[in-house]
Amino acid sequence: MTNALIHVQRLTKRYPEGAVRRTVLDGFDLTIQRGEAVALMGPSGSGKSTLLNLIGAMERPDSGAVWFDGTDLAELDETERTLFRRRRLGFIFQQLNLVPTLTVLENLLLPLELNRALDRGARRRAQALLERVGLPERGDSYPERLSGGERQRVAVARALVHGPDLLLADEPTGSLDAQTAGVVLDLFDELRREYGMTAVIATHAPDVAERADRVVELRRRAHAGGSAA
Numbered sequence: 609m610t611n612a613l614i615h616v617q618r619l620t621k622r623y624p625e626g627a628v629r630r631t632v633l634d635g636f637d638l639t640i641q642r643g644e645a646v647a648l649m650g651p652s653g654s655g656k657s658t659l660l661n662l663i664g665a666m667e668r669p670d671s672g673a674v675w676f677d678g679t680d681l682a683e684l685d686e687t688e689r690t691l692f693r694r695r696r697l698g699f700i701f702q703q704l705n706l707v708p709t710l711t712v713l714e715n716l717l718l719p720l721e722l723n724r725a726l727d728r729g730a731r732r733r734a735q736a737l738l739e740r741v742g743l744p745e746r747g748d749s750y751p752e753r754l755s756g757g758e759r760q761r762v763a764v765a766r767a768l769v770h771g772p773d774l775l776l777a778d779e780p781t782g783s784l785d786a787q788t789a790g791v792v793l794d795l796f797d798e799l800r801r802e803y804g805m806t807a808v809i810a811t812h813a814p815d816v817a818e819r820a821d822r823v824v825e826l827r828r829r830a831h832a833g834g835s836a837a
């Protein structure tokens with residue numbers, strides 16, 4: 609038995625577009641150890657977000673498998689997939705996906721509420737995380753009132769507030785200045801040390817990749833694709 613948290617085996621993902629099927633991942637293999645931080649790099653369109661979505665059970669592969677902590681994600685039904693994401697994952701999406709009608713603090717408390725884990729201790733942790741990402745006084749603001757980088761930091765805090773086993777982060781420092789990006793990356797490192805969180809981070813930033821334990825390069829595929837029929 610290894611200490612791996614994730615086994616990605618011969619993963620293939622194609623997207624139909626008109627008459628062709630565009631192959632994004634083709635027999636892709638990857639093993640990630642518990643507590644490891646892996647940076648996904650590669651040109652735009654090479655499949656970084658797609659891979660994060662497959663590992664996070666947001667999408668299903670055409671073939672191949674993702675194993676998480678000994679479970680083949682394909683064997684989970686929709687309810688189990690939802691609970692898996694809610695309880696075990698923290699996701700920072702490339703488009704952030706903050707809820708515009710909720711305040712910053714309400715956005716942060718949402719994962720806890722969904723997990724029925726919203727007690728006073730949880731509220732304290734949410735506030736502490738807001739402080740750690742440098743937004744101690746923005747809890748009552750609405751996302752549209754924040755700058756891009758401030759929103760990104762809220763998304764970071766929201767992904768971490770329930771103590772996920774695995775952080776899936778898509779360009780988490782894309783709109784941050786170097787110093788603020790450093791604060792966010794320090795936070796990831798602290799949580800990895802504190803409770804062994806594993807992290808997979810898609811990024812174009814060399815300094816983000818440098819801090820990971822390992823860099824995995826995705827290649828942009830030729831867009832020949834097979835027939836969709």
Ligand SMILES: Nc1ncnc2c1ncn2[C@@H]1O[C@H](COP(=O)(O)OP(=O)(O)OP(=O)(O)O)[C@@H](O)[C@H]1O
Nearest residue numbers: 623624632650651652653654655656657658659702
């Ligand atoms: N839902 C979808 N439907 C059709 N094609 C898709 C879909 N999602 C992604 N693709 C295609 O898959 C390819 C890989 O996209 P993906 O978003 O994974 O790239 P990426 O490496 O994250 O790029 P970037 O660095 O720009 O974020 C792209 O060519 C994209 O057009």
Ligand SMILES: [Mg+2]
Nearest residue numbers: 656657702778
């Ligand atoms: Mg992407």
